[in-house]
Amino acid sequence: MRLWGDYAVGMVKDCNWLQHWENVVDPYHLLMLHQWISGDQFDGALMPGKATIGWEKTPLGVRYNLIKDLPNGNRLVRHAECIMPNMFIIPSIREPGTKPKRRERGTELSWALPIGNEHVRGMSIVAWPLENGEPKPDWKPGTDTIADIRPGSYLERSYEERQKKPDDLEAQEGQRPIAIHALENLAHSDTGIVILRRLLREQLRRVEEGLDPINVIRNPSANQRIPTGAWNTILSPAEAAALPYSEDL
Ligand SMILES: [Fe+2]
Numbered sequence: 001m002r003l004w005g006d007y008a009v010g011m012v013k014d015c016n017w018l019q020h021w022e023n024v025v026d027p028y029h030l031l032m033l034h035q036w037i038s039g040d041q042f043d044g045a046l047m048p049g050k051a052t053i054g055w056e057k058t059p060l061g062v063r064y065n066l067i068k069d070l071p072n073g074n075r076l077v078r079h080a081e082c083i084m085p086n087m088f089i090i091p092s093i094r095e096p097g098t099k100p101k102r103r104e105r106g107t108e109l110s111w112a113l114p115i116g117n118e119h120v121r122g123m124s125i126v127a128w129p130l131e132n133g134e135p136k137p138d139w140k141p142g143t144d145t146i147a148d149i150r151p152g153s154y155l156e157r158s159y160e161e162r163q164k165k166p167d168d169l170e171a172q173e174g175q176r177p178i179a180i181h182a183l184e185n186l187a188h189s190d191t192g193i194v195i196l197r198r199l200l201r202e203q204l205r206r207v208e209e210g211l212d213p214i215n216v217i218r219n220p221s222a223n224q225r226i227p228t229g230a231w232n233t234i235l236s237p238a239e240a241a242a243l244p245y246s247e248d249l
Contacts, residue, residue, distance in 0.1 A: 014177060049068045
């Protein structure tokens with residue numbers, strides 16, 4: 001299904017698909033774009049407090065590791081994952097951070113679908129909880145945007161508004177229809193993007209050599225449920241004190 005309807009997150013974007021996909025492993029844009037530049041465009045545990053950020057390769061691709069001690073004393077451990085070649089899982093962006101929980105996984109599996117070189121469409125399959133056998137009516141997918149706190153996700157915004165409070169759409173399309181990587185000055189904060197591009201290049205080489213890229217499964221017995229690496233964990237102050245300051249939670 002098209003998850004986001006008329007909102008900008010899941011619409012067709014007028015830029016190369018990679019600019020959309022790279023967003024997933026760029027947790028620094030939560031701070032730089034969604035907080036410092038445009039004001040708090042999310043709410044809940046993603047916004048307050050200082051985060052410790054890292055990245056790692058996973059069996060499927062790459063994910064970020066974000067650990068944050070929340071003002072309420074709880075600790076957030078969060079991962080979003082890019083799955084080769086163009087899929088991604090983002091755990092709930094509206095996690096309040098109030099109740100301890102372990103590995104609450106993302107509810108959407110999404111694709112950055114290239115339409116051509118200069119256009120991309122977001123597409124998701126949503127695991128929608130049932131209530132009495134029917135899709136729960138008051139439930140929202142974890143990556144659905146809330147328009148009142150995130151007006152930047154609306155499609156119809158004036159040029160001035162988009163300039164003053166850019167959102168993902170402006171940040172991604174603003175890099176040109178196809179970003180010129182040779183003009184970039186990548187820094188530590190871009191580590192996820194670097195890992196992602198290297199992984200992608202590695203797969204292109206494998207295909208050139210006649211080998212299977214990552215995540216191609218030809219053996220039917222290996223075609224089983226595949227664990228993914230994107231979730232939110234909330235630790236109580238006692239749990240946070242007892243457990244190591246670790247991203248593997
Ligand atoms: Fe974003």
